[in-house]
Amino acid sequence: MNRPVVVGVDGSPSSLVAAEHAARAAHLRSRPLLLVHGYLHPFGYGVPLNPYDLGVPAPSAEAQKMLERTAAELTDRWPDLTVDVRQVTGGPGATLIEESRRAELVVVGSRGLGGFTGLLLGSVGAQVAAHARCPVLVVRPDEQPIPVDAPVLVGVDGSESAALAVGYGADEAALRDVPLVLTHVGPPEQDRSVPEEIEEAQAAYRADAVRLLADASGRARAAHPDLVVREHPIRAAGAAQGLIEASGTASLLVVGTRGRAGFAGLLLGSVSQAAIQHAHCPVLVAHPLN
Template structure:
């Protein structure tokens, strides 16, 4: 099954930058690209906003032109890219979560149309990052230059989520032909126990074994909070990969505090390492 890379596009600058990153991801994965526009209000979730109005509004010609133009621009930059455009009657967040069940990757911008300027991640991006059924790439705004050739960073803490994130990070570093940096954060003055070194050694051996030739380094950082150290380290990275929850995460939380902080504040795109879930 050749699952597509899916990008949510609403015509906003943030979504158009996300579409560019999605196109690049599709080329690297040899996947088709699906540009999707959920055309009901985000609070509509696939039903008319007016409860007394019968029926679903028709797709808009303006949105169709926007999607077609975006697709043409991307194919012009990446000849041979297979692009499909679709308008779907549903709230943007709910639409992308549903699409994620059959996707290789979902890409969202940090803010779409109607986003509040003070929010670093809009409601749609937050919804998709938390609920998607496949990995999610959250792309920062266009006004922040993104070093696409920078290394791929991933935190290592021994949690199940971090193990999955390390695997995704290694795959991404190999595709991009860049360095993979395994980051472990300790509190100031804390001595690293022997099991921590064994954990890092195992992660290095696993990534080098699965990706021969990949440059893998370990970076030990000191900080009271791991999210602070990872956010600062993301400044020189091309991508940071996070698990959905790390050690000590509350089971009921869809994204742990470290993941939430990075999705909101990282200086580069963030890949949220959701496991793949089968389409129903």
């Protein structure tokens, strides 16, 4: 199955930047690109509650022109790219989540036309990042150009979710021909003397971090023997803060859906949520392919 890279496009600057990232991702993967516009009924919903009264809304000619214009611009930049466009009756979030069942990757912008400018990530991006059935690339901040030579950064904490993120991160770094940086965020060092038992616990924690990074590095190198892999333990007040600060020198941050300390009932852990809201580069949320 030749799964496409899918991107939601509504004509907003954020979605057009997302389409550019999606085109590059499709090009690197030799996959087709699908531009999707989820459109709503004039009263604000998808299919009307009573279709006998109003009928299923027809695709918008204006939206179709926007999609075709975007597709033409992308194929001008990537001539080998196969681009399809589709309008789907339904909300953009639900539409992209449904498309994710058949996609290699779903790409969303930080805010669409319906987004509030004060929000760092719109509701559509948050929905898709939490519920998609394949990896999700959240493109933010949308005002910066696409970085091409900075490393791919992955947070490592020993969880199954982080292990999946390491695999995706290694694949992505190999595709982009950039280094992979594996980082583990530990608590800040104590500036004052501490009791012996605390010092022993800190030493055990440091040893655990070294082991986690070494294991992750070994798996990445086994999958991609020519990949440059760096281990980078850092100290910060929290895992989210550490990853967000480190993302300033990365082209991509890859996070799992939930870390080792995450609550099983949450679809997206607090660290992942903070990353997609505040990272200084695009964020790949490592959902497994279904």
